Amino acid sequence: MTRTQKIEEKFFKLLMIVATFFIFAVLAIIIYSIFEKGLKSISWEMLTQIPHGGYYYGKGGGILNAILGSLSLAFGATVLAFIIGLPVALYLNVFLIRHKKVIDVIRFLLDLVWGIPSIVYGAFGFSLMIFFGLQTSLLAGILTVTLFILPIMIRSMDEILRTVPIGLQEAAYSLGSNKSEIAFKIFTRQSISGIITAVLLSFGRGIGDAAAVLFTAGYTDHLPNGLLEPVATLPLSIFFQLSSPVAEVQNRAYASALVLTLIILIVSLFSRGIGKRYHKTKINF
Amino acid sequence: MYLLNREQRHAVNYTWMIVSLLMVAFLPFLLFFGLYLKSVLILHDYSLTDLIFSRIWKPSSGKFGFYPFIVGSVWVTLVAMLITAPVCLLTSIYVTQYTKKFFLRIMHPAIDILAGIPSVVYGLWGILVIVPFISRYLGPWMGVKTMGYSILAASFVLSIMIIPFILNILIEVFRSIPMELKEATLSLGATEWQTIKHVLIKKALPGIIAAFGFGLARAFGETMAVLMVVGNVVRLPKSLFDPGYTLPALIANNYGEMLSIPKYDSALMFAALLLLAVSLFFNLVMHFFIVRFNKY
Numbered sequence: 001m002t003r004t005q006k007i008e009e010k011f012f013k014l015l016m017i018v019a020t021f022f023i024f025a026v027l028a029i030i031i032y033s034i035f036e037k038g039l040k041s042i043s044w045e046m047l048t049q050i051p052h053g054g055y056y057y058g059k060g061g062g063i064l065n066a067i068l069g070s071l072s073l074a075f076g077a078t079v080l081a082f083i084i085g086l087p088v089a090l091y092l093n094v095f096l097i098r099h100k101k102v103i104d105v106i107r108f109l110l111d112l113v114w115g116i117p118s119i120v121y122g123a124f125g126f127s128l129m130i131f132f133g134l135q136t137s138l139l140a141g142i143l144t145v146t147l148f149i150l151p152i153m154i155r156s157m158d159e160i161l162r163t164v165p166i167g168l169q170e171a172a173y174s175l176g177s178n179k180s181e182i183a184f185k186i187f188t189r190q191s192i193s194g195i196i197t198a199v200l201l202s203f204g205r206g207i208g209d210a211a212a213v214l215f216t217a218g219y220t221d222h223l224p225n226g227l228l229e230p231v232a233t234l235p236l237s238i239f240f241q242l243s244s245p246v247a248e249v250q251n252r253a254y255a256s257a258l259v260l261t262l263i264i265l266i267v268s269l270f271s272r273g274i275g276k277r278y279h280k281t282k283i284n285f
Numbered sequence: 286m287y288l289l290n291r292e293q294r295h296a297v298n299y300t301w302m303i304v305s306l307l308m309v310a311f312l313p314f315l316l317f318f319g320l321y322l323k324s325v326l327i328l329h330d331y332s333l334t335d336l337i338f339s340r341i342w343k344p345s346s347g348k349f350g351f352y353p354f355i356v357g358s359v360w361v362t363l364v365a366m367l368i369t370a371p372v373c374l375l376t377s378i379y380v381t382q383y384t385k386k387f388f389l390r391i392m393h394p395a396i397d398i399l400a401g402i403p404s405v406v407y408g409l410w411g412i413l414v415i416v417p418f419i420s421r422y423l424g425p426w427m428g429v430k431t432m433g434y435s436i437l438a439a440s441f442v443l444s445i446m447i448i449p450f451i452l453n454i455l456i457e458v459f460r461s462i463p464m465e466l467k468e469a470t471l472s473l474g475a476t477e478w479q480t481i482k483h484v485l486i487k488k489a490l491p492g493i494i495a496a497f498g499f500g501l502a503r504a505f506g507e508t509m510a511v512l513m514v515v516g517n518v519v520r521l522p523k524s525l526f527d528p529g530y531t532l533p534a535l536i537a538n539n540y541g542e543m544l545s546i547p548k549y550d551s552a553l554m555f556a557a558l559l560l561l562a563v564s565l566f567f568n569l570v571m572h573f574f575i576v577r578f579n580k581y
Contacts (some may be wrong), residue, residue: 009478016379019372023452026445027395030402030410037413087302088309095302106310108572113313115499115568116561117506119533123557124316126540127323150309178291180298208403211508211533215540235405239509242409254413257406264401272394 038258041251047259051221056241058248063256066237069224070260073138073217073233074207077145081153081202084146086195089157090183093164107158114151119211121148126215138224138231141217148212149202156201160194161187193274200271204264210235234260317561324555327548336555342519349552351559353519357436357529360522361511362504364440369447370497377455378481382467389456400449408513411442416514424526431526434516439529442514443504451500458492458578459485491578498571502564508533532556 049062096103125144134140164187172182188195210233218230219240234256241253287294327336327349339350380392420433462485470480486493516528517538536553543550 005476005479009476012375012478012481013379013383016375016383019375020379022372023376023399023448024395027399029414030407030445031398033410033413034406084305084308087298087305091302091306106306109310109313111572112565112568113309113316115502116313116316116564117503117508117533119506119508119536120316120320120557120561120564123536123554124319127319127554147312150312154309178295180295180302181291183302184298204401208401208405210403210405211537214537235403235509238405238409239513242412242513253409257409260403261406264403265398268397268401 034254034257034261037251037254038261040254042255042258046252046255050223055221056244056246056249058246063232063234063237063252063259065221065223066232066234066256067259069138069217069220069231070207070234070263072224073141073145073213073231074203076138076142077149077206078153078199078203080142080146081150081206082199085150085153085157086188087183089154089161090187092158093161094169094179094183094187097166097169107155110151110155110158114155117211118148118209119214122212122215125212129216135228136216136218136230137228138217139227141213141231141233142227144212144216145206145209148209149206152205153198153202156198157191157195160191160198164190196274197271200267200274204267207267208235208260208264210239234263313565317558317565320554320558320561324551324558326551327555330548340521344546344549344552347548349548351532351556353521354530354532354535354556355559356521357515358505358531358533360436360525360529361439361443361515361531362501364436364525365443365447365504366497366501368441368444369451369500372444373448373451373455373496373500374493377452377459378485381456381459382477382481382485392456396449396452399445400453404446404507404510405513407442407446408510411438411510411514415441419526427526429524429526432516432528434514434528435526436515436522436529437525439511439515439531440525442510443507446507446510447500447503450503451496454496454499455493458489458496462488489578491574495571495574495578498567498574502567502571505567506533506560506564508537512537532560536560 045060046062047067048064049060050065051063052059052061055061092103092106096106121144125140125147128143129136129140168186168190169182172186177186213233214236217233217236219232219236220230221232222229224231238253238256238260241249241256244250244253289297331349336349336351337355338352339348340352341348341350342353380389415438416433418433419435419438420431423437424431424433466484466488467480470484471477475483511531512534515531515534517530517534518528519530520527522529536556539549539553543553
């Protein structure tokens, strides 16, 4: 090795370490600044009350409307996406297993849909809403977010289901099961941990996204009551509070951001834990 | 025990699957068609080149020029990519080639957390940290007077947001390159860095291009975080420290008033259609790079 080679070697290794450190440092700064700002202004009142009159000028109240609204919206969308998503993922891996080309095309379409920005879903949901004569409502929000998280849900389930060994399927056939029994009774059981992870991942995406619900869910200071009423969401509540000129309201935005981040962190922690927990019911080959 | 017998249950399940599959498979076409129908109105009155290259945006007097927004979006996206690309490439090489397995196990949760943080929170972080940093330190240091709300701030926030997408793909790409290739090169006397430079990167090139392309498409469509720090001024940005405006921000900012001005809603839907087209195009092209990478 010549000297210049040695220097080059060292230089690029150093550069790589710097880049890796940069990513961790940025993550640490983000987490730190959200917690530092949020913890200062979070209070019990904020979590348990809805905005009172003059809330956006610094008067009392909380963001319970947004917390409950976001949870119900993300929950509804996740359930809907699960009802549509699970059969699609199963169909790909049980019924179409011998048609590689068809599977590839469908996976490709799903990847395309996954890449579409959420604001496009929002705009589409909005025009759909007007077409059907709906108002901004929880229902419209749920439908839009469902479209948005559907590809995420299906592709993550699909990635798990495709690891189920073909031998398991053959064994079930030889015992006389039909295809839908194999799909719903064997594949789901074998991949239950991965399916739960996919559901929680989609939930996290659904609750954190603002652009898709901006047009469709509306905003209200009341608790969500009914599918056809507008509903407040956490990301939008952060956004609105942040654009207020009053310092106190801005501080509440930091606290709301902390709440949202915590919800998402807890959900993602759960999904990691569950992956380990249900490992026992899995048949190992 | 069951309401239906076996064959009936099979039939029900089968129909359920097929219906869901059809719904999902038609989704991209439905999206495209729906937005197209909505933007027909404006495409009918103005030519496509007029809309894209005209610079004046005054919806109230019927002038819809998307050029400033397109330029803003392109600037923000490209600068973000310039920041992210080297960082992700170097990190992915480092964690796959130099470190032990356990380091990847720390890396993955970090990537997951970065990917999980919602875009509004990124935007808030941008306002808290990046914007003051630019207006107080970077701007004066470079001799520019700036508010902080600028193309550069948006690019920086965006570059952090797309790290997880790009890094995940890059790590997959480098991990799927067979070990033998590296070993053969090393045994011929090449140094570690020479192996990476001449063999690994060459082999991974289609995968790397695909990873950057996917990241680019993501960045182009990102809405809330960019909207919060880019400044939202309809003007052609002259430098990175100028405020700008992006296509997604345009849609998000004006949804409230778009029904009150004629053709405004159609114009915004056209903007969404543009975003959709860009996203589909990039994902389509990058898909072929990935296929190519997997083939060789």
